[in-house]
Amino acid sequence: MTTALIVLAALAGIFGLILGYSAIRFKVEGDPIVDQIDALLPQTQCGQCTYPGCRPYATAIANGEAPINQCPPGGETTILQLADLLGVEPLELNPENGAESVVTVAVIDEENCIGCTLCIQACPVDAIIGAAKQMHTVITAECTGCDLCLPPCPVDCIDMVPVKSETSNWKWPLPDRVDAAPRAK
Amino acid sequence: MTNINDMTEFALILLSTILVNNFVLVKFLGLCPFMGVSRKLETAMGMGMATAFVLTLSSVCSYLVNEYLLAPFGLEYLRTIMFILVIAVVVQFTEMVVHKTSPVLYNVLGIFLPLITTNCAVLGVALLNVQEQHGFLQSAFYGFGASVGFSLVLVLFAAMRERLEVADVPVAFKGNAIALITAGIMSLAFMGFAGLIKL
The missing domain is CATH 3.30.70.20 (Alpha-Beta Plaits)
Incomplete structure (x- = not known):
């Protein structure tokens, strides 16, 4: 019984070390969370968030350097989506960065x-x-x-x-606040 | 140095596992990925390669674990759980390697990559290796042959399903129903290899 426990624990420990090493060795470059944030941003590259483009802003959000309410083109929808993704409270759009238009x-x-x-x-x-x-x-x-x-x-x-809204560029309206608001976990 | 007899034996093991005792169509192991990942040819190939890697590596690893860890301590009754542990580790390792080397394949395989853990063909090969008292190289060839057989039928089946997708199938047979019937007919065809060689 004791031998079995020791052998099992030893083997599990060795495997843990192997996996731990390969997790470092085969670490995937690029932060997936930055990609996810970047995908939610409107890609206008307008710089109204005070960052040079959407991706730098996404990086800043991921690093916790910037709040999520600095994107006027995305407006409230983007803020709610970001809040949902990151699990933080939605904020009002910061007026210093501009108004949603x-x-x-x-x-x-x-x-x-x-x-x-x-x-x-x-x-x-x-x-x-x-x-x-x-x-x-x-x-x-x-x-x-x-x-x-x-x-x-x-x-x-x-x-x-x-x-102008035409057949070539018309899109379904984005989900309203109830759908976009963070759901209870 | 390996002599002619060994070479013949390895060739026979490969032939046996790929065609005669094909794990999917004759032994009916690993049917879950066989049905699940055979919708598209590219996915089937990717899955085949990932499974080949896992199967070969895990059959070798489980041979080593059985021979040098379980047998000396008289712990053969722990075989199944140990083998599952080995397989889980190899699958995790493969997942990391695939994620690093081919993100596209990683996305395509999706949930089926971690599901190789529960592919009964992988555990089946490891247990059959012990049951048939295979040596180190024999285990490696047995695992490799099993995975080649698995990949072969997976790719063949995926190619057939791609054609079935556009074929005029009666409504009641559309989708998985016709796929299962096709698998049955394929299995019948593979039964034809029975008696080709005897190990």
Whole structure:
């Protein structure tokens, strides 16, 4: 009986050591929680959260450096989803980062564009095409509506236009608060 | 150095486990992953490879545990629980390796990777190795052959199911029903190998 116990315990201990070593040896790079947070963020890369893009903000949330209420484009839905994922209390959107607004896309007034390329450099998702002294235009499908191209434009020829709901871009409304709120565990 | 007799024996063990005594279709072990992971060819191949790795490694490990740990202490009655422990460890190890080396395969296999633990073919091979008093190399070949046989029928079956998916099957037979019937016919076909060799 004692021998059996000792042998069983010894074998389990050896196996534990092997698994423990291989858990370190075969550790998977990349933090899955950062990927999950990043997937919930709207990927506008607008920088309104004070981080350079969505992924850096996701990393900051995962490290506990940033609260979850700094994403205006995502708005309340994103905050509730993040709270659900991370198991924390939902917060109100921080007004310092901006207000939740309707989805917009940038439109360049092509009559007035002087081809300065400043907005191309500002665009985080490369949605503006054009060349020096050539008229620029926006790829509507790529534009995330982040407003970052507005300040650099010297002739103020960029307008933010709300996206019209059409059959090509209509989506089912997101789940309302009751569904998105964290469930009792 | 291995002589001709040993080589013949290993070849016979492989032939026996792959075709004649195929674990899935003749001994009816490991039917759960056989039905569960055979919907797509790529998944079946991945599962086959993962099982091959686990089966070979675990049959060798359980031989060592039985020979050098259980037998000297007269603890043969602990065999089943020890083997389950060995298999669980090997599966965990495989899961880590697959996660590291091929995240795509890891995602595709999903829940079936940890479920190799409960694949009765794996425990069956380990116990049969003891029962038939196989040596070290024999155990390794027995395990490897069993896994090759498992992978073979899994891939064949998955290929058939992919075709059945688009075939005009009567409504009552759609899905798992026709799959089970196909498995039965495959099993009949494999019974034809019986008597091909005798160990």
